[in-house]
Amino acid sequence: MHKLRRLYALFAILSLVYSVAVFMVGSGTFSFIIWIFAAIFWGFLYLMDKKSLWPKVPKAIKYSFRIMVAICLTIFVICQGCILSQFFSKGESGAEYIIVLGAQMRDWGPSVVYKARLDSAIEYLNNNPDTKVIVTGGQGANESISEGEGGQEYLLSQGINKDRILVEKDSVDTDENISNALSLIDTDNDMKICIVTNNFHVFRGVMIAKRYTNAKISGIAAFTQYQYLPNNMVRETFGILKDIF
Numbered sequence: 671m672h673k674l675r676r677l678y679a680l681f682a683i684l685s686l687v688y689s690v691a692v693f694m695v696g697s698g699t700f701s702f703i704i705w706i707f708a709a710i711f712w713g714f715l716y717l718m719d720k721k722s723l724w725p726k727v728p729k730a731i732k733y734s735f736r737i738m739v740a741i742c743l744t745i746f747v748i749c750q751g752c753i754l755s756q757f758f759s760k761g762e763s764g765a766e767y768i769i770v771l772g773a774q775m776r777d778w779g780p781s782v783v784y785k786a787r788l789d790s791a792i793e794y795l796n797n798n799p800d801t802k803v804i805v806t807g808g809q810g811a812n813e814s815i816s817e818g819e820g821g822q823e824y825l826l827s828q829g830i831n832k833d834r835i836l837v838e839k840d841s842v843d844t845d846e847n848i849s850n851a852l853s854l855i856d857t858d859n860d861m862k863i864c865i866v867t868n869n870f871h872v873f874r875g876v877m878i879a880k881r882y883t884n885a886k887i888s889g890i891a892a893f894t895q896y897q898y899l900p901n902n903m904v905r906e907t908f909g910i911l912k913d914i915f
Contacts, residue, residue: 675719682712692901701905749907756872761864761890769851771867772807772817790892791866806838806847861885868894870902
């Protein structure tokens with residue numbers, strides 16, 4: 671039991687430290703709160719074990735807690751499996767359009783996350799010269815330019831012809847990124863469209879796109895820095911559940 675208690679304490683400390691690391695990125699999201707709650711959860715288990723409180727808990731409550739944890743863990747594992755199913759997607763070649771989902775713009779250019787998406791789009795565009803790209807995303811309170819316009823500027827600086835770029839600059843989330851982008855073009859059942867986003871986000875992006883069009887949708891997975899994968903994959907679980915329900 672002492673080993674288990676030490677494990678609880680370790681997880682609580684790691685969750686708290688990771689929440690600070692996520693917060694320091696300054697991404698404009700509040701996903702660091704997830705890790706604070708995780709630290710509280712592990713701290714709760716630590717105290718319950720240290721104070722030997724579990725035997726005092728009524729069996730009905732104890733079993734209900736275990737069932738709830740088991741259900742949450744099962745849902746989490748299923749969502750992670752869905753995310754991993756699209757983790758290395760390269761997209762179908764010869765797409766008429768690729769849609770780059772927006773991410774934060776910094777004063778000096780695209781954030782690391784957004785740059786990875788744009789670089790993957792550039793690689794695809796160079797290999798598929800007839801494909802056009804739609805860059806998406808509105809302007810957040812902590813951004814000096816809309817994500818769509820910032821994405822266009824970056825693509826132009828990397829040699830992509832302006833005639834191949836469409837800009838969507840009003841969306842505020844993934845759902846609007848995709849729905850607004852699709853409203854800019856005429857789609858049909860035979861059209862190929864690729865959704866470009868980071869590897870952890872591809873499954874959800876493709877899932878949303880299929881709601882809005884009968885075109886052939888596939889994903890293009892961009893790189894994500896390994897140290898931020900735990901945060902992004904946990905946060906994405908909540909995003910998937912939100913979209914489903």
